[in-house]
Amino acid sequence: MVGGYVDAALAARFEAWARQTDGSASAALRRLMAEALEGQPPPPPRGSGTGRQIGVRFKDPERAALLEAAKARGTSPAAWLRSLALVHLARRPQWTPVEVEALRAVFHELRAIGHSVERAARRLDGAGDPAGTPGDAARVAAEQVRVAMRRVVAVMTGNFEYWGLPDAERPTAAPGAVERAEAEVRAAEARRKNRPRRRPPRATDGR
Known part of the structure; x- marks a missing residue:
């Protein structure tokens, strides 16, 4: 760990700058030190994946x-x-x-209402009259509650082909979407079953 004392105002300015560029002061310091010593940025921290960093320039208003x-x-x-890029690409x-969490809460509330109805x-x-159908x-x-639940899932996943368009009167899957999804599930299950199983380590007798 490397530390140092600087003026409080300077530290505050650096932290604000670091949050905008590297996400945190420690990440910015790590990058600056690596660039100064090795002439290249450091590897990403553990858990951040192996993606590459892309720099983007903005005007002040942007x-x-x-x-x-x-x-x-x-x-x-x-x-x-990153989220904007993924929305556009994926x-x-x-x-x-x-x-x-808010969307999940809406879904759970709708499901509870559906069960009650x-x-x-x-x-x-x-x-009432056995010949009638008072529960219709x-x-x-x-059924309307189930339609609303389907709309929520469509909005959450963005998979309109499978769940249907949220603004449709009755969201339905596109032709063949259900079959394709089921085929993907079967293929994934087959790949899982074909994976080589790890053998448990053999017990030793201490020799």
């Missing part, structure tokens, strides 16, 4: 807008740019942890 957008999403400018949404439908079927209205409501 940089300010980027910082504001990243701050609003509770993330760093680099992470915000055609999949990139949600922040807070947004994911289905129980009400079963109770209504056992009451509740079953229609339960």
Whole structure:
């Protein structure tokens, strides 16, 4: 570990700059030291993957807008740019942890409502005129809840081909999407089964 004492104002300015460029003061110091000593940037820290870093230049107003957008999403400018790139390249949404939890909460709430409505439908079927179907209205409501759940999953995953368009009256999978998804699952399962199994280490007798 390397440390040093600097003026508090200078330290604050450096930390603010480091958050915008490297994500943290320690990461910025590590990069600057490696570049000074070896003439090249250091390897990424453990757990950060093996991706390559790409530098992007912004004008002052653009940089300010980027910082504001990243701050609003509770993330760093680099992470915000990466999410935008992935959205464009992979055609999949990139949600922040807070947004994911919010969408999951909506899904769980809808599922709880659906279960309650289905129980009400079963109770209504056992009451009143046996020739009638008093639970039909509740079953229609339960189906609407399932449609809403499908819309939430479509928004979360961005897989509109499988889950359907969220703004459709009744989201449905595109032709062949279900079959392709099932084929991918079967192929993944086959690959898993064909992997060589690791043999447990043999017990030794101490020799």
